[in-house]
Amino acid sequence: MNTSLPILVKRGLYSLLLSRWMLGYIAIFTALSLSFAYLGLLGLSTVGFRAFSGALAAIINLNLYAVPLVSIITASLSIVAERENGTLEFHLSLPVTRTELFFAKTFSTMLAISLATILGYGLASWYLMLVLSDADSIVFLNIMGASLLMIFSFVALGMLISSATRSRFTALATSIALWIFFTLLYEVLLMVFSDRFQDLGV
Amino acid sequence: MRAVQLEEVSKRFGDYFALKDVSMEIEDGSSVLLVGKDGAGKSTLLRCITGIIGFEGRILTLGMDVKKLGREVRRLVGYVPQNIRYQEDVRVVELADYVADMKGVDVFLDEVLTPFGLQEVAYSKVGSLSSGMKQRLAISLALIGDPKLLILDEPFNNLDPMARNKLSELLQTMVRRGRTVIASVHTLSGLIHSFEYVAVLSDGSLVRMLEADEVSRIVKPIYKIHVRVGGSWRTYLTDDVFAKLSELADDGYDIRDAWIEEPDAEGLLRAIGG
Numbered sequence: 001m002n003t004s005l006p007i008l009v010k011r012g013l014y015s016l017l018l019s020r021w022m023l024g025y026i027a028i029f030t031a032l033s034l035s036f037a038y039l040g041l042l043g044l045s046t047v048g049f050r051a052f053s054g055a056l057a058a059i060i061n062l063n064l065y066a067v068p069l070v071s072i073i074t075a076s077l078s079i080v081a082e083r084e085n086g087t088l089e090f091h092l093s094l095p096v097t098r099t100e101l102f103f104a105k106t107f108s109t110m111l112a113i114s115l116a117t118i119l120g121y122g123l124a125s126w127y128l129m130l131v132l133s134d135a136d137s138i139v140f141l142n143i144m145g146a147s148l149l150m151i152f153s154f155v156a157l158g159m160l161i162s163s164a165t166r167s168r169f170t171a172l173a174t175s176i177a178l179w180i181f182f183t184l185l186y187e188v189l190l191m192v193f194s195d196r197f198q199d200l201g202v
Numbered sequence: 203m204r205a206v207q208l209e210e211v212s213k214r215f216g217d218y219f220a221l222k223d224v225s226m227e228i229e230d231g232s233s234v235l236l237v238g239k240d241g242a243g244k245s246t247l248l249r250c251i252t253g254i255i256g257f258e259g260r261i262l263t264l265g266m267d268v269k270k271l272g273r274e275v276r277r278l279v280g281y282v283p284q285n286i287r288y289q290e291d292v293r294v295v296e297l298a299d300y301v302a303d304m305k306g307v308d309v310f311l312d313e314v315l316t317p318f319g320l321q322e323v324a325y326s327k328v329g330s331l332s333s334g335m336k337q338r339l340a341i342s343l344a345l346i347g348d349p350k351l352l353i354l355d356e357p358f359n360n361l362d363p364m365a366r367n368k369l370s371e372l373l374q375t376m377v378r379r380g381r382t383v384i385a386s387v388h389t390l391s392g393l394i395h396s397f398e399y400v401a402v403l404s405d406g407s408l409v410r411m412l413e414a415d416e417v418s419r420i421v422k423p424i425y426k427i428h429v430r431v432g433g434s435w436r437t438y439l440t441d442d443v444f445a446k447l448s449e450l451a452d453d454g455y456d457i458r459d460a461w462i463e464e465p466d467a468e469g470l471l472r473a474i475g476g
Contacts, residue, residue, distance in 0.1 A: 089287075093283055095274070
């Protein structure tokens with residue numbers, strides 16, 4: 001099929017990876033995951049805890065909050081910002097359909113954040129490899145896989161917001177509200193309801 | 203063959219009709235100037251012809267149904283949207299490469315950038331260009347791939363007189379080479395003579411399509427010139443700006459500053475009963 005999708009994804013990826021936002025994310029994520037790995041191994045092993053668990057707990061916490069936030073915000077601003085800036089009209093004047101443009105934005109955002117996250121993990125894992133057992137490595141890879149799935153889900157959610165909203169402000173507010181719901185409230189609600197269901201014998 | 207064929211095309215934004223049952227045909231290799239006041243529906247019509255926005259009715263552009271083959275249409279059409287904006291941190295050459303890639307053509311960047319004097323800013327970021335340069339860039343990018351149909355929405359905006367002349371020459375060359383050119387303007391300037399036909403739009407309807415020579419017979423463009431003589435401004439109406447300025451100078455007026463308002467489409471609309 002004759003499609004402009006690869007060109008659009010390549011351009012989107014290039015532009016995202018060179019953006020200040022993404023470079024900042026890469027730097028912060030890498031620095032934090034490396035610090036957690038180092039401090040986790042250093043501190044907790046001295047007081048008797050299993051070293052890897054400590055490092056892992058800190059990295060999981062970083063993932064649970066930072067990865068969804070970056071994913072949903074980057075994706076939710078992708079289309080709406082171009083619409084507001086007036087640059088969307090330029091893309092649409094070229095041989096491309098709106099559907100292709102939507103998917104190109106989705107794929108390039110997923111790829112860019114995944115690459116940035118893998119880079120951050122990669123450095124931490126290189127450091128952890130010095131002390132990890134085989135079993136620990138598998139756990140670490142599982143968490144990395146789960147992070148990628150989380151990126152895909154939140155980017156998809158963000159793209160939905162970006163195509164449905166008319167202003168950057170609305171997109172940003174909606175994405176932050178959804179991030180709060182999924183990272184903070186959802187867990188609490190789940191616990192409340194599961195407790196209720198247990199009480200009711202369900 | 204017809205380059206563009208519109209059959210009862212309507213476009214509605216909520217309750218507002220931007221286009222109302224517009225039907226028209228544009229022959230292959232001709233040049234048409236769309237004239238109308240702001241809000242007449244010119245930009246909407248051009249966006250429909252390129253398939254950028256949806257509409258009711260039927261449009262065949264270069265023999266293709268725009269609703270089904272919009273992407274293929276845009277591969278063969280060069281389109282300059284009104285007040286186009288680009289990502290500011292991209293270099294001019296990167297933008298030209300991107301457009302060439304999207305259209306699936308190989309281009310020599312010099313060929314693209316030289317006609318409008320952009321070779322010197324080839325490696326500059328788009329954000330650093332002036333409005334006039336951005337407009338020249340938009341026209342240069344639209345010419346990539348030697349389009350069979352060139353559509354320009356208010357192309358003369360932000361262009362200096364030299365660039366305007368260059369564009370007029372280029373449009374005439376394109377028509378001589380058998381290309382079709384459609385452009386929109388909201389003022390009646392001397393540029394009408396660069397086109398064969400003039401289509402007049404008003405309130406989303408096509409009022410009339412007439413030959414450019416006929417327009418000159420019906421209505422003579424009247425320019426409004428504002429001249430600063432000493433410390434005060436005076437306004438004159440004239441159909442020949444240079445003659446009027448020379449006349450004032452000959453009369454001994456010390457002209458410090460002047461600006462010229464191009465005649466809008468209202469006179470033409472009145473003359474043809476629109």
